[in-house]
Amino acid sequence: MALTNRRTFLQKAGLAAVGTSPLLPEPARKKDLLVHHVFFYLKDPQNAQHESQLLEGLGKLAQISTIQLSHIGRPARTSGDAIEKGYSLSWLCFFKNLIEEEIYQTDPIHLKFLEDYAHLWEKRVVYNALGKKG
Template identity: 65%
Template sequence: MNETTRRKFLLSSGLAALSAAAPLAAEPEKKKDLFVHHVYFYLKNPDSAQDEAKLREGLDKLAKVPTIQLAHIGSPAPTNRSVIEKGYSVSWLCFFKNLIEEEIYQTHPIHLKFIEEYSHLWEKVVVYDSIGPKR
């Protein structure tokens, strides 16, 4: 095999190998990356223990959505630094295997019922969604 032909062969076989692997490399990130969904609820009546308890009741029900891997209901911690946001009443943190699983959660009947039954309690909701680092 002469040098020119050998180079062409190596180049073409390398391109063939890359094209065979391309579907794996091009797999949508929405199927691969851990998805974190963090919601901060600002209650209309932030001093109402009853409203907070009611919201927590709803979040306990919401935690039953099957695509949720782990859920945590929280309150502002007793920490005091200028960068800490403490104006919210309740936080809702949940983890999903990927974006697709989170999208299922968004349209799941339990989630839709939660919004319908409990949205009257809050004046504002702030959501932070994140995925793992780019590889």
Template identity: 60%
Template sequence: MEDKSRRKFLQNTGLAAIASATILPLSAEPERIKELFIHHVFFYLKEPNNAQHEAKLLEGLHKLAKVPTIEYVHIGRPAMTNRSVIVKDYSFSWMCFFKNIIEEEIYQTHPIHLDFIKEYSGLWEKVVVYDSIGPKKVD
């Protein structure tokens, strides 16, 4: 009997410790809201098979990545995946992450971004932009 009581006590104590570890920090600290903003651009080159134009746009995207409000950047090309829902008609994908919409608005008017548009926009026939913001959550 004593062994079962001890086991039960340890189980209950462990559950209480887990519950307090997950609940107390949330109630003990003020909530910190994280508002992630994602800016995803798809570039369609005028001459998609022109290696020089591809290299030039890639050069420009690497310059653009230096805008200080950008948290993370991903430059990509269409993946070699084959499912009916996958769009692969673009030349380059540019995805960048910002802490919030204010940081993204600073990016939009930053001289590096404006210079990028002026210097490289002649290479593409169109761009498609998807901006998204995640639901606010506690960090």
């Protein structure tokens, strides 16, 4: 029970911090902020060339106009039973709202990314979270 309460508190505190962060552009601080987080599991995680290619593709995605803020990451060296470290790269981006994320999904840059880089991963897991202030 204590873990659930602590986890809930940390999740809410994190969402509150993101929603009010001065690092986000003003539109991203609105009540309908959508967080899009994708975890990529490369087919050959030891292949530096494949990782480099995926990094290149993710860099291209960052050019999509509806993205307010983006971040490319690797598994952090942290510990804990619930921490997932099996992915190769993560792609985190913020949208003003659900509509902006839907525009992103059909943007030609995104479609080209899927076409050009999907052969590199064996799996991708997507988490979308819609935040509400208040």
